[in-house]
Amino acid sequence: MRKNIVAGNWKMNKTYQDAQALVSEIDNMVKDEVSGDNVEVIVTPPFPFLHSISKLIQGNQRMHLAAQDVSAHESGAYTGEVSASMLKSVGVEYVLVGHSERRQYHNEDADLLLKKMKAALGQGIKPIFCCGEPLEVREAEDHFKYVGQQLRDTVAHLSNEEFDQIVIAYEPIWAIGTGKTASSAQAQEMHAYIREELSRIFDAEAAYNKTILYGGSANPGNAKELFSQPDVDGGLIGGASLKSRDFTDIIKSF
Numbered sequence: 001m002r003k004n005i006v007a008g009n010w011k012m013n014k015t016y017q018d019a020q021a022l023v024s025e026i027d028n029m030v031k032d033e034v035s036g037d038n039v040e041v042i043v044t045p046p047f048p049f050l051h052s053i054s055k056l057i058q059g060n061q062r063m064h065l066a067a068q069d070v071s072a073h074e075s076g077a078y079t080g081e082v083s084a085s086m087l088k089s090v091g092v093e094y095v096l097v098g099h100s101e102r103r104q105y106h107n108e109d110a111d112l113l114l115k116k117m118k119a120a121l122g123q124g125i126k127p128i129f130c131c132g133e134p135l136e137v138r139e140a141e142d143h144f145k146y147v148g149q150q151l152r153d154t155v156a157h158l159s160n161e162e163f164d165q166i167v168i169a170y171e172p173i174w175a176i177g178t179g180k181t182a183s184s185a186q187a188q189e190m191h192a193y194i195r196e197e198l199s200r201i202f203d204a205e206a207a208y209n210k211t212i213l214y215g216g217s218a219n220p221g222n223a224k225e226l227f228s229q230p231d232v233d234g235g236l237i238g239g240a241s242l243k244s245r246d247f248t249d250i251i252k253s254f
């Protein structure tokens with residue numbers, strides 16, 4: 001079912017101590033300031049902090065835990081990899097797959113992304129599938145075609161049941177960490193296009209029910225307008241998720 005989600009992607013930031021402090025602050029602010037049950041909050045810390053943060057947020061129904069990556073392999077001789085079952089065993093519920101930084105710096109292609117999604121789904125972990133175009137594609141006005149292809153290359157290979165479990169995040173690369181947010185109109189038209197494309201691949205009801213997040217320089221100043229768009233169901237937040245006040249204010253933007 002479609003729901004409002006604000007997910008913080010911490011990327012490679014914070015030490016253990018700083019991570020504990022940040023998540024305690026977020027946890028308290030969410031408890032004190034966020035009422036009703038119209039928004040789900042996800043934190044995505046680096047691997048070494050997952051277990052302790054899982055325990056810390058256990059008592060807060062609204063808070064959920066995601067990992068930044070998952071291995072495509074089940075187990076065995078894959079030095080440095082972290083499997084879906086390991087993530088599951090420490091309370092991880094979601095995992096980012098297809099983030100542009102993984103695609104770019106780790107050469108993750110559509111094939112690998114599909115394997116990672118399947119590995120996660122096999123353990124009951126929900127993939128947050130990230131898509132989005134680079135600047136030159138936007139400038140050439142090929143962005144719809146580009147994002148449509150990303151969906152067809154990976155998401156289209158999931159079964160209907162698997163598709164039901166995933167979240168989509170649209171993150172235009174030119175807006176990530178640049179301070180240059182997509183306008184609410186640009187976000188809305190791409191989200192509407194993604195939903196339309198998903199309705200062609202799966203069906204209209206499944207597409208309507210899909211949660212589609214926006215990511216890229218989202219902050220407390222622009223979140224309200226972005227989230228008020230009919231096809232924007234929340235955000236995947238980078239920089240602003242590292243500050244408890246900013247992150248909580250974004251959560252309160254619905």
Ligand SMILES: O=C(CO)COP(=O)(O)O
Nearest residue numbers: 009176177216217238239
């Ligand atoms: O990549 C992002 C979240 O995954 C967005 O990062 P920023 O919010 O820092 O632009």
